[in-house]
Structures are given as structure tokens and as C-alpha cells.
Amino acid sequence: MSQDMNDDPFAKLSQTPAPDPRADAKKRALAAGMAAFEASQTKSVTAPKGNAWGQRLISIIASLKGNRIMDLRYPIGTLAIALLVLPLGYQLYSSTTLTPPAPVRQASPAPQPAEPAQAITTEAAPPELAPMPTTIAPQDDAVADDAPQVEPPLGTIEPQANAPAADARDTAAPVPLSPAPIEPAMPQSSVMAESAPMAQSLSQDSMMRMPSPGIIAPSSEPVMAPPPAESGDQFASFDEQRLKIAAEEPVSTFSIDVDTASYAYVRRMLEDGYVPEPDAVRIEEMVNYFPYDYLAADSAAVPFKPTIGVFPTPWNPKTQLLQIGIKGYVPPAGEDQPANLVFLIDTSGSMDEPDKLPLLKRAFALLVDQLSANDTVSIVAYAGSAGVVLKPTVATDKAAILDALDNLMAGGSTAGAEGIELAYRLAEQAKVGNGGTNRVILATDGDFNVGIDDPEKLEDFIKAKRQSGISLSVLGFGQGNLGDATMQALAQNGNGNASYISSVREAQKVLVTEIGGTLDMIAKDVKIQVEFNPAVVSEYRLIGYETRALNREDFNNDAVDAGDVGAGTTVTALYEITPVGSSATMVDPLRYGTSSTTPAASGDEIAFLRMRYKLPDSDVSQLIEQPITPSVVHGNIGDVSDDMRFAAAVAAFGQKLRGSDYGGDISWQAIEALARSGKGADDTGYRAEFIQLVQSAAMLAGPSAAPAD
Amino acid sequence: MQALGLTAASPIDQASVLTRALVVRAQNGDSLAFGELIENHYDLIHRTAWKWCGNRTDAEDIAQDVCVKLGAAIAGFDGRSAFSSWVYRITLNAVRDLQRAGQRRGRHADAYAEVTPDMHPAEQEAAATSTQLWAAVRRLPEKQRDAVLLVYAEELSHAEAAEIMGIKEATVSFHVHEARKTLRGLL
Numbered sequence: 042m043s044q045d046m047n048d049d050p051f052a053k054l055s056q057t058p059a060p061d062p063r064a065d066a067k068k069r070a071l072a073a074g075m076a077a078f079e080a081s082q083t084k085s086v087t088a089p090k091g092n093a094w095g096q097r098l099i100s101i102i103a104s105l106k107g108n109r110i111m112d113l114r115y116p117i118g119t120l121a122i123a124l125l126v127l128p129l130g131y132q133l134y135s136s137t138t139l140t141p142p143a144p145v146r147q148a149s150p151a152p153q154p155a156e157p158a159q160a161i162t163t164e165a166a167p168p169e170l171a172p173m174p175t176t177i178a179p180q181d182d183a184v185a186d187d188a189p190q191v192e193p194p195l196g197t198i199e200p201q202a203n204a205p206a207a208d209a210r211d212t213a214a215p216v217p218l219s220p221a222p223i224e225p226a227m228p229q230s231s232v233m234a235e236s237a238p239m240a241q242s243l244s245q246d247s248m249m250r251m252p253s254p255g256i257i258a259p260s261s262e263p264v265m266a267p268p269p270a271e272s273g274d275q276f277a278s279f280d281e282q283r284l285k286i287a288a289e290e291p292v293s294t295f296s297i298d299v300d301t302a303s304y305a306y307v308r309r310m311l312e313d314g315y316v317p318e319p320d321a322v323r324i325e326e327m328v329n330y331f332p333y334d335y336l337a338a339d340s341a342a343v344p345f346k347p348t349i350g351v352f353p354t355p356w357n358p359k360t361q362l363l364q365i366g367i368k369g370y371v372p373p374a375g376e377d378q379p380a381n382l383v384f385l386i387d388t389s390g391s392m393d394e395p396d397k398l399p400l401l402k403r404a405f406a407l408l409v410d411q412l413s414a415n416d417t418v419s420i421v422a423y424a425g426s427a428g429v430v431l432k433p434t435v436a437t438d439k440a441a442i443l444d445a446l447d448n449l450m451a452g453g454s455t456a457g458a459e460g461i462e463l464a465y466r467l468a469e470q471a472k473v474g475n476g477g478t479n480r481v482i483l484a485t486d487g488d489f490n491v492g493i494d495d496p497e498k499l500e501d502f503i504k505a506k507r508q509s510g511i512s513l514s515v516l517g518f519g520q521g522n523l524g525d526a527t528m529q530a531l532a533q534n535g536n537g538n539a540s541y542i543s544s545v546r547e548a549q550k551v552l553v554t555e556i557g558g559t560l561d562m563i564a565k566d567v568k569i570q571v572e573f574n575p576a577v578v579s580e581y582r583l584i585g586y587e588t589r590a591l592n593r594e595d596f597n598n599d600a601v602d603a604g605d606v607g608a609g610t611t612v613t614a615l616y617e618i619t620p621v622g623s624s625a626t627m628v629d630p631l632r633y634g635t636s637s638t639t640p641a642a643s644g645d646e647i648a649f650l651r652m653r654y655k656l657p658d659s660d661v662s663q664l665i666e667q668p669i670t671p672s673v674v675h676g677n678i679g680d681v682s683d684d685m686r687f688a689a690a691v692a693a694f695g696q697k698l699r700g701s702d703y704g705g706d707i708s709w710q711a712i713e714a715l716a717r718s719g720k721g722a723d724d725t726g727y728r729a730e731f732i733q734l735v736q737s738a739a740m741l742a743g744p745s746a747a748p749a750d
Numbered sequence: 751m752q753a754l755g756l757t758a759a760s761p762i763d764q765a766s767v768l769t770r771a772l773v774v775r776a777q778n779g780d781s782l783a784f785g786e787l788i789e790n791h792y793d794l795i796h797r798t799a800w801k802w803c804g805n806r807t808d809a810e811d812i813a814q815d816v817c818v819k820l821g822a823a824i825a826g827f828d829g830r831s832a833f834s835s836w837v838y839r840i841t842l843n844a845v846r847d848l849q850r851a852g853q854r855r856g857r858h859a860d861a862y863a864e865v866t867p868d869m870h871p872a873e874q875e876a877a878a879t880s881t882q883l884w885a886a887v888r889r890l891p892e893k894q895r896d897a898v899l900l901v902y903a904e905e906l907s908h909a910e911a912a913e914i915m916g917i918k919e920a921t922v923s924f925h926v927h928e929a930r931k932t933l934r935g936l937l
Contacts, residue, residue, distance in 0.1 A: 050883060050933070051883075051887075051898055051901075051902040051926075051929075051930070052902065053880055053883055054883065054884070054887065054898070054899065054902040054903040055902055055903055055905050056880075057801075057880060057884065057903070059796070059797040059800040059801055059809075060800065060806070061793075062792065062793060062796040062797075062809075062810070062813065063806075063810070066796075066810040066813070066814070067792050067796070067813075069814060070788075070792060070810070070813050070814035070816075070817045071785065071788055071789060071792060071817060073814050073817055073818050073821075074784075074788045074814075074817025074818055074820055074821040075781060075784065075785055075788075075821065076818075076821065077817070077818040077819070077820075077821030077822045078776070078781055078784045078820075078821030078822070078824065079781060079821075080821070080822070081821060081822045081823075081824075081825060082779050082781070
């Protein structure tokens with residue numbers, strides 16, 4: 042006991058007696074105790090000690106005799122499988138092209154363009170002939186040998202922000218590059234003229250693996266409201282298209298993109314009150330979401346005719362926008378091509394949400410309504426309830442098709458073995474020839490557990506099937522699990538389109554209004570090449586199409602895959618071009634003369650447009666060529682068509698939403714006003730909806746998004 | 751002091767031989783023996799629970815809980831420690847379980863507890879300072895509280911407390927010391 046009992050405060054504790062227990066409580070407790078005692082006694086009677094003892098001593102070896110697998114104390118099999126599968130899975134996940142790289146935050150130090158300049162400003166490099174420190178990009182694949190690229194104005198970049206990191210890496214791995222002369226007066230101007238644009242050097246296949254985006258801490262764009270911390274949806278990150286100098290790189294080549302998934306996703310996020318992640322915003326998909334009234338093509342043989350306009354850039358008065366629009370040929374009504382559709386439907390447990398499987402059922406019901414007697418429909422389910430749900434059925438037998446759809450249940454997570462092979466087998470079985478459409482339509486919320494688990498093999502499989510005439514479209518549903526990058530990759534490999542279905546309205550747009558564009562392909566592998574005249578255009582920048590860039594030599598190579606155009610589909614491409622002599626020129630002329638080849642003076646042509654396409658059943662590409670002359674130049678944005686103004690507004694919106702280095706200064710109000718001016722008749726209401734979207738974005742991003750410099 | 755100590759400890763001491771016999775009989779399935787056993791110990795259990803919790807409802811809940819546990823577990827009692835120590839240990843565990851569950855139930859439960867009429871009236875706790883002391887001790891970390899209450903409120907030796915708490919005797923002294931340090935500002 043304690044020695045200092047007398048002055049120990051705790052001594053008082055013993056002086057307080059506890060109150061006596063209440064009799065009834067005691068009685069209850071005793072009764073309960075007795076009951077428990079009795080219960081334990083009867084238990085021990087039924088399980089006598091000896092036997093029970095024996096049963097508890099189950100050893101692993103005894104259990105191997107067969108009937109006690111569930112009793113294993115150590116799940117050795119599971120452990121072994123886990124040890125095998127986890128590293129393997131991780132390897133697959135991190136090294137294949139299908140899965141996107143880990144989402145890259147904008148904040149991560151961008152390895153390439155900004156750094157050399159920052160190094161200059163922060164290290165106060167000696168004014169003349171300082172060896173330019175450059176860094177080996179951490180990922181060090183395609184980027185490592187990229188020379189620093191053309192820069193946006195660096196005036197507002199905070200040198201302190203990234204400086205220590207940049208310094209650290211510089212000292213860690215300095216690679217002396219060719220000494221670049223630096224004019225002491227202008228330490229911040231980017232003199233590194235050798236630009237090897239990365240986007241161009243990336244092949245279609247490697248584009249999903251792009252290293253962390255070289256997004257410079259946006260010079261003028263304040264930080265937007267953050268996207269939802271964990272949306273769960275996955276997007277491949279990509280670099281914004283860079284400014285290019287017409288004299289050095291006069292040719293820009295890209296594949297057209299008819300997907301619209303990005304806009305639908307962005308709209309949904311904004312409607313839910315979130316600013317979407319920058320990588321979810323693909324400007325070309327947003328622009329192409331809207332139908333435009335471009336010139337119609339004359340015949341199926343030359344399935345489109347470009348509509349071209351040049352007008353002042355809304356976000357930069359010193360540059361101009363070059364807009365190229367094409368509209369796919371619409372076959373006259375009555376020419377009903379047979380279609381053979383196989384719905385490959387994800388029925389995993391995660392599809393059991395109102396905006397997934399139930400919406401999907403309604404969407405497909407809408408689609409089935411569009412089909413006629415020479416169309417067939419089959420349904421295959423994978424994951425959950427796997428297998429053939431409906432054998433190829435004439436589309437007029439709507440009762441059978443809708444019944445089969447209705448009976449689909451989401452649940453379980455069983456791998457739907459060979460789901461995709463089954464779908465293609467059914468497509469083969471009901472294949473229609475000559476001019477008809479054979480297509481597998483994959484509907485999922487991001488679970489691509491279709492039977493082939495190696496993403497590259499899956500792409501190859503789809504590619505091989507495409508060559509046999511069966512294409513693949515992907516419809517994305519829901520939110521939280523969406524594998525956007527995988528959707529894109531599969532649809533691109535399958536010559537189909539990827540759409541994101543967020544509502545019945547959207548389903549109606551994709552599967553009813555634009556069913557022709559979705560199913561009736563009129564041209565495939567459509568590539569666009571624009572050659573700029575350096576005498577007129579000093580710099581240019583393609584807006585969007587980052588994931589669609591092609592190499593210059595790919596243009597004439599018919600083996601290189603590109604986007605497909607459906608009947609009536611409109612595709613729009615926008616270039617921001619800087620006329621020669623404009624004060625908006627971002628790259629200073631070379632001190633020691635211009636590049637050796639002076640362009641063959643071709644008058645005052647601005648650029649030359651080439652388009653290549655293949656007719657649906659041909660493997661040889663056709664060429665459309667057209668010069669872009671001053672005759673399409675409009676001095677005032679008010680003079681151009683509503684479509685052009687609206688497309689410019691959508692592009693501006695996309696750039697602002699992405700926190701683009703270019704054109705981020707335009708205010709939400711200006712975008713809205715521009716969109717209003719280009720609203721036109723708007724029969725479908727999409728444009729009115731876009732205007733509302735701009736308003737919500739303005740609200741979500743906050744007033745801080747006003748110009749900062 | 752001495753007198754108080756005797757009244758607290760004597761029922762167990764006197765009963766120790768009887769208790770041992772009852773335990774053996776109960777382990778052999780004699781329900782009458784078990785009934786007698788828990789009847790003899792109910793007061794101890796209830797008193798302990800009350801001291802640890804400070805209100806009747808919890809004390810009664812815990813006491814009943816402990817009776818049930820004893821009924822289920824008596825067959826497994828190995829006799830290595832005194833039966834009363836074993837009962838203490840089960841009671842303290844029950845207290846801890848209840849209080850942790852209470853924490854999980856969260857603030858609402860606390861709010862109700864504040865207005866519960868079950869609070870033992872202050873006059874029974876000798877004086878206002880005593881109330882404060884009890885409240886402070888009950889708020890101590892579990893180990894310190896158990897050590898202080900076993901040693902001072904239950905007037906057990908450090909060795910007995912150590913047996914109940916399943917720790918070394920020196921550790922009990924350490925916890926008591928720590929508790930004193932913790933409470934120095936308050937007392």
C-alpha cells in the first residue's frame with residue numbers, strides 16, 4: 042500500500058462505499074447467469090470433452106483429406122495465389138497500353154518545357170553561351186530526347202514555386218545540351234527554337250502512355266475548384282497541343298475523332314456540381330458533340346466536302362482561328378443497309394444502379410425501334426450472368442428482343458469468360474455483306490472483364506476482327522468506375538465510336554438522332570493534313586486532337602489507322618494561327634537567319650488542306666485537296682456563320698475548363714455571350730444546354746477565374 | 751481505515767475455501783453450486799462495476815453481463831489465480847467493453863448520460879471534493895484507472911492488482927505513480 046497514506050488524495054477513494062445493488066437487478070443477473078451456465082452445460086453434454094477436443098485439433102494435413110477445406114486455419118492456397126497474382130497484376134496494370142498511367146496531377150513538376158526557362162531565371166545563368174541545363178525526364182521514354190518546346194509567355198510564372206525541385210533535379214542529372222545563346226536582356230524569352238513536338242512523335246499506340254503532362258503552372262489561370270477528390274473514373278493524361286512555328290514545321294497531321302464521350306462526361310460532372318478533371322476534357326470531342334450545318338457532300342464516292350473559315354480568335358485579338366468542318370455524306374432515305382448488331386452487355390454487380398443497366402435497357406430499346414426487317418440483333422452478357430442472352434434475331438421481333446433485355450440482371454462479379462469472343466462469334470454467324478454494318482456494341486460502366494484480360498491482346502483481337510469487317514462501338518454508363526481511356530482505345534481499334542450515355546436524352550442523341558452516324562459508316566481512316574504557308578502564317582496551334590495526332594509520314598500510309606465518319610456526322614477542327622508580323626508572335630525570330638529553305642512562294646494562300654479517306658469497302662485511300670485562300674478570311678467574328686462562332690465558343694470553354702496555357706483569359710461571360718451569338722435555330726436544344734453548362738462552370742469555378750494578369 | 755479494509759475484504763477471505771469447493775462443483779455441472787457462487791460474488795461484481803462507472807444502470811448491466819460470462823466460462827476457469835481475481839478481471843473487461851461501446855455510440859449517448867437520473871447523488875460520495883476525485887479518476891487512461899481503483903478503492907495489494915490486471919507488480923506501482931502525476935494539477 043501507499044506509504045504516504047495520510048496525505049494521499051487517493052486514500053479517499055476507499056472511504057466511499059458503493060451503493061448496495063438493487064434486489065431485482067441482482068435477481069435478474071443471477072437468473073441470467075444461471076441460464077448461461079445451464080446453456081454451457083447442455084452444450085458440453087452434446088459435445089463431450091474428448092470428442093470436442095479432437096475436433097479442435099484439426100491440422101492442415103488432416104484437412105487435406107478432403108472434407109474440411111473450409112476449415113483451413115491458414116488459407117495457404119489463397120496466399121499463394123495472392124503472392125503470384127498481385128505482382129503480376131500490378132505489372133500488367135502499370136505496363137500495358139490499355140490501362141492509363143496513374144492519374145497525374147497538374148501540380149507534379151512538369152519535366153519538360155518550363156524547366157529550362159525556370160532554371161535560367163532562378164539560377165541567374167551567365168548571360169552568354171551558358172550550357173543549358175536540361176533534365177532527364179523521370180519517365181525517360183519518349184520525352185527524354187525532346188528538345189524543350191515552344192513556350193507560352195512566361196512572364197507570370199512564379200519562379201519560386203518549382204525552383205527547388207527543378208534545381209535539385211538539375212544538379213542530379215545535368216545533361217549539357219547544345220549551348221543555347223541567351224540574350225541577356227530577355228532572360229525569359231524562350232530561345233530554344235529547336236522544337237520537336239512530342240505529340241507528333243507519338244504513335245497512335247503509345248499515346249495512352251504519355252508521360253506526365255507538360256502543363257506549365259498556368260500562367261494566368263488561377264486554380265479552379267478542384268475536381269471531386271476521387272471520382273474513380275480513369276482518364277489518360279495528355280499534353281495540350283503546343284504552338285508550332287510554320288517555318289519549321291509547316292505540316293500538321295491528325296486523325297479525325299468522332300467520339301463525343303468527353304462532352305457528355307463533362308456535362309454530367311458539371312451538372313453534379315463538380316469541375317471535371319482536366320484530363321477528362323478533350324476539346325475536339327466537345328466541339329464535335331454538336332451538329333453543324335456544313336456543306337453536304339455530293340455523292341457517296343466523295344463523301345465530304347470541307348467547309349473552311351478564318352476569323353479573329355475570340356480570346357486573342359491578335360491571332361485568327363482557322364476552322365475546318367466536314368460533314369459526312371448522308372445516303373438518301375430508302376437505301377436501307379442491313380445491320381447486324383451484337384450487344385455485349387456488362388452485367389457485373391456494379392451495373393446495378395439506375396443510371397447503368399436500367400438506362401442501358403431503355404437506350405437499347407430506343408435503338409431497336411430504329412431497326413428494320415433486314416437488321417438482326419443479338420445479345421451477349423458478360424460478368425455476372427454470362428452467355429448468350431439472345432441469338433441473332435430479326436429486329437422486327439421486338440417482343441423477343443425487349444424481353445431478353447428486360448431479363449438482364451446485374452449481379453455477381455464472375456468473369457464472363459469469352460464474353461467478347463462469343464459476341465464476335467454471333468456477329469460472324471449473322472454477318473451481312475456488301476455495304477451492311479456488322480458491329481459489336483459494348484455497353485459497360487468500365488468493367489472490361491470481357492474474357493481477354495490482357496489489354497493489349499484485347500486490342501489486337503479487336504483490330505483483327507475489324508479487318509474481317511466487324512467493328513466495335515463502346516457505350517459508357519455511370520460514374521465512378523468509368524475506364525475512359527480503355528473505352529477510347531477499344532473503340533479506336535474497333536473502328537467504332539465511344540460515347541458516354543448519362544441520360545435517356547443522351548441515349549436518344551447517340552442511338553436515335555445520330556444512329557446513322559453511329560452505325561452507317563461512309564468513310565474510314567479519315568486523316569487531315571494541313572500545310573501552312575510560312576509566308577503568311579508564322580505560328581499555328583491545333584486545338585484539341587491531342588490523342589489523335591499522327592506523324593507527317595502517316596498521312597500517306599494507308600496501313601495507319603485513323604477515325605471513321607458515319608453518315609451525317611460532322612467533324613470540326615480548329616487551328617489558332619498567328620499571321621506573320623503579328624505582335625502576338627510568341628517565338629522570336631532566329632538571330633542567325635531563318636531556316637534555309639525559303640518557301641516556294643505560293644502567293645497569298647494561307648494553308649493547304651489535304652484529307653485522306655477510304656471508302657467503307659476499300660483499302661486504298663482517296664485524297665481531297667483544297668487550298669485555303671484569303672477568300673475565306675473574315676475580318677470580324679460577327680460576319681461568320683453561327684456554327685463557327687459556336688464551335689469557337691465550345692473550344693474556348695474546353696480550354697478554360699482544362700486550364701489551358703492558351704486562351705485561358707477569356708471570361709466565362711465572354712464564352713457565354715459568344716455561344717449565345719452562335720446559338721442559331723438550335724432545334725435539338727443542345728446549344729441551349731451548352732450555354733447553361735457555361736453558366737454552371739462559371740459558378741463552380743468561381744469569380745477567381747477572371748483574368749489574373 | 752483498518753476496519754473499512756476488513757469489511758471490504760472479509761467476505762472473500764472467509765469464503766475462499768468454500769468458494770474453491772463451489773467452483774469445483776460448478777465445473778462438474780452442479781448448477782446449485784454455481785448459483786451459490788454467483789450469489790456470493792454478485793455484490794463484489796456490482797460494487798466494482800459501480801465504482802468503475804459511477805452510475806447504477808451501467809453497474810447493473812455490467813454485473814448481469816459478468817454473471818452470464820461466468821456461467822458460460824466457469825468450465826474453463828483453470829484455478830491458477832484466485833477465483834475472485836478472475837471475477838475482477840472479467841468485470842474489468844466488461845467495464846472496458848461497455849465503455850468502448852459507449853464511445854462508439856458517440857456524443858449522443860454522453861448527452862443522455864448527463865441528464866440521466868441514475869447519477870449517484872452527491873451526498874453518498876462523502877463530499878464535493880470526493881465527487882471531483884472520483885470523476886477525475888474515472889477519466890484516467892484505462893490502465894491507470896484500473897490500478898488506482900484496485901489499489902485504493904478496492905484496497906487490494908499491488909500484487910493482487912497485478913494478478914487481476916495481468917501485469918507485473920512494479921507496473922502497477924508505475925501506473926499508480928503515473929495516475930498521481932496526471933491528477934496532480936486537479937487534486
